[in-house]
Amino acid sequence: SASATRSKGLILNTSNCLEAPILSQIHSLFPITYAVGPLHTLVESITSSSVSASLLAEDRSVLIWLDAQPDRSVVYVSFGSLAQLTREEFLEFRHGFVNSGHRFLWVVRPDLVAGGTLAVEMVESEERVRLVAWAPQEEVLRHRAVGCFITHSGWNSTVESAAAGVPMVCWPRAWDQL
Secondary structure, three states, rough: OOOHHHHOOOOEEHHHHHHHHHHHHHHHHHEEEEEEOOHHHHHHHHOOOOOOOOOOOOOOOOHHHHHHOOOOOOEEEOOOOOOOOHHHHHHHHHHHHHHOOOOOEEEOOOEEOOOOOOOOHHHHOOOOOEEEEOOOOOHHHHHHOOEEEEOOHHHHHHHHHHHHHOEEOOOOOOHOOO
């Protein structure tokens, strides 16, 4: 933007190890560029506590459920706070999760499925599947039981997962996710 070209420098929520090629290009346009991310880990290192930026109420009981699971056995699934699935996409994911034999912690917001409500009783009856309306994502990703993250690839989710060392299966929907 025009205001960016007048700036003295840039401070970006990323790191060189994540985005070296693009940071090199940015640095050629803006010689004073600081990659200081992931910012959530910086806050934790300064304050010794986790700070959630979530506007949705987090269900912290998922941490108790995770405590009862074996190490690296749970697939965490969250498509963020805005992305929506069609009913058909939701049913395909549900079918895949139930039939996979893996443990899942799945964030199913009330508005996750576009155009209406959905029946989730069938999934939640599975002992190895836990549904939650919203989860404390940073803590979930750092939990010893989580071994994989199925994500929409939003930037916050991406840097949180990378910082926690959790591999991702990415299913981008829109915006920065692509």
